[in-house]
Amino acid sequence: MQKYSLRARLSAPLLSLLLAGGLGAGAAGCQDAAQADTQPDPSEGAPGEVRSDKQRVANPQVSESARQALVAGNTDFALDLYREIAGEDKNLFYSPFSISEALAMTYAGARGETAAQMAETLHLNTQQDQVHPAFNWLDAHLMNLGETPFNEGSEPFELAVANSIWGQTGYHFEEAFLDTLALNYGAGLHTLDFNGAHEASRQTINGWVEDQTNDRIKDLIPAGVITKDTRLVLTNAIFFKASWLHAFEKNDTAAGEFTRVDNSTLQVDLMEQTNFLKYAQMEGYQAVELPYDGGDVSMLILLPEDLAAFEQNLDAATLSATVDALSVQNTTVTLPKFEFKLDLPLGETLQDMGMTEAFSDDADLSGMTGTRELMVSDVVHQAFVAVDEEGTEAAAATAVVVGPGSEPPEPVEFRADKPFIFMIRANQTGSLLFVGRVLEPNAAQ
Template sequence: MSEALNTAVSAANNDFTKDVYWDLAANKAENAIISPLSLHVVLGLASFGAAGSTAEAMMKGLRIKHSETLLKDYKGIIDQLSKSPELKIANKIYFAQDVKLNPTYQTQAVENFYSDLDKADFSQAQVAAKQINDWVSNHTNDKIKNLIDPSSLTPDTKLVLINAIHFKGKWATPFKPESTKDGAFFLDETNSVQVPMMHIKESFYMYEETGDDGFKMLELPYGSKEEQRFSMHIFLPNKRAGLAALEKKFFQTNESFAEKFGNIVKSTYSSEVDVTLPKFKIESTWEMNDLCKHLGMEVAFSNNADFSLMTENKMPLQISKVVQKAFIEVNEEGTEAAAATVCRIRLKRSLVHYEKPPPLQFKADHPYLLVISYKRSNLVFVATVNSFSGQKSFAEQDISPAEKVQKTEL
């Protein structure tokens, strides 16, 4: 694989991922999907309209140390990721009829974030919400719908900043639909549910730590063997109820998750692996105001906020709401994932050669963590698969065996 992105923004996003995941998803019983990158980009777009202590707080929250090349770094990461056929990134700024954007901020948004600009009449909440939601749906292959609730838009709303990410990757070696069969997924040490389990035996990169607190990591690459930019990395605890301990090991240490992740990837070895992996679909909605405040951006939400660089007449603005919706579906063909993050701004108020051994076993039949990364380094999505409540097994679906195979070919 070719070199990963090595910029202040990519390093900051990887560091940022650790805090975002721990705040939102760790120690939760339900499934979760988050795109820290989507949040990082939209808050980065907002940060260039901030001044003084607000700008400092935004940079600190984004885990960015001062960099003169910051705008070029954002441009570079969006440029590079957008070259991949699997991933599309889009940014948009909607602004009220009475807002005139500061020409410098407008130039930065368009040239470095590739942001589209459009006016919206926020006093017509239903119309404005449909305008925004249609754009988001169009840029996420209809996977993210109703990101904006009309009730959240008021005449005080002056700008809405949006980032949308859509990923669709085909496995380098796809699973065969006819090999998918019902199997047990353990919710804890003893309780299980029957879910469709995909199966493949192929050469993959693996990593393993033994012991009760250990885990296995399997890398499933996307794309052709000649050009593999993206991979899914599945971290499977050795114990059925080991996910919470694994999360603590990864996200509650002095070592950054990105460093730990990088060291694990470098230590992988290629081997024939007998893989069992459930099909799944996860949708998450995150209210992110508290997260942003925990990251150190409290001032941006207060009456002391200074976003005077956004508008020509230095409107007194503050962030009122940050929301993300994210989606992921994994099946025999590959993975589709999407995320959209909105930041609403309003007026202030109060490899080794050896004799071939038997295949290793990688049976993802209990809760696990997964990461989708670019070139085995830059983190785009992170998710946990904990449960399958509401998801039907093949046996529960009213379809014939022939239709079962057809149904898996999504």
């Protein structure tokens, strides 16, 4: 029996500091409709849609244990993945949340050993039927963050998640699978004619991703990847932008040296500010937390003395101990401006992490179609990050008021002029939205 390919495509742009004019998210979910397959013009790659007539659950009832298990599992997966790819000699940036959610949609159709391997690799530590409502809960929680900025005149940050699945027109997909997508991910299944118009289909999907990411992610699926044998493509887009709660003043940015791993140096633009921030001096590394306006999401920066040794032992326990040790201190932070885009092929990496069967002829994705014809052929993640001093005018005026006659303590110094690791976290749940590493910032402008 011929195996057809399922391609998972994940997209996670991050614009963490606002640029003039701002960028909108534009990631509204599809409208619910009765299950139908309407293909306007397959030869042009125009999508139809097959979906459940069920509406997304607006207030999913998920136990506290299931919520904690999802967040803890995603953290374990995020750092497993980091250690797996840390040996690559380049900047890193990815969204473990985005990757997990897209693969969770695949997991909805997985059965037997295929499902067991996916659950173990992704650290999905609850029953399969509880995983999807938990993701729905986390989506809803994240969408409500940052609605009230602290700084007067500041725009609330934007965080938008969009999921979509693209299937071969005329192909049968199980009703229960479509129901799971609709109820928990707000997603229908768009139909395209991969068999007769694979290039037009590729352009349609790439156009959808561009729309969801404000044109930050272009050409997610390269030419030649989608073929006549493709039967299913998964896409997940997550878009985030935010002002710093305490903005860096542009007048304080100056050219300086950044020391690479090999001890060579690069001239970069170094931002600097002194403020009362959460800081910790740990054994072998420093940590500082830079909050975004609204206080719901922060960037945690880890600055190790020995990057390679630290990376080998970076796990959830290390992260938890670091967060617990943070305390508000007068801190001088020096941080380079940086911006980069990363294409991260994940197929081989996921197999190395234990998810082998889904990529083989033994794959059991029968929950999707009722047969074992599908297998995963590839998973690709593309991400964009930009960090500079930009924030709102009011943010620069934020300060801690000290009582009469007292002097602020001498600031501790956090100088990130060498390789560092950063994470974007939802503070209340601890969810890791993004994880990155800077080995080489952009050269000074």
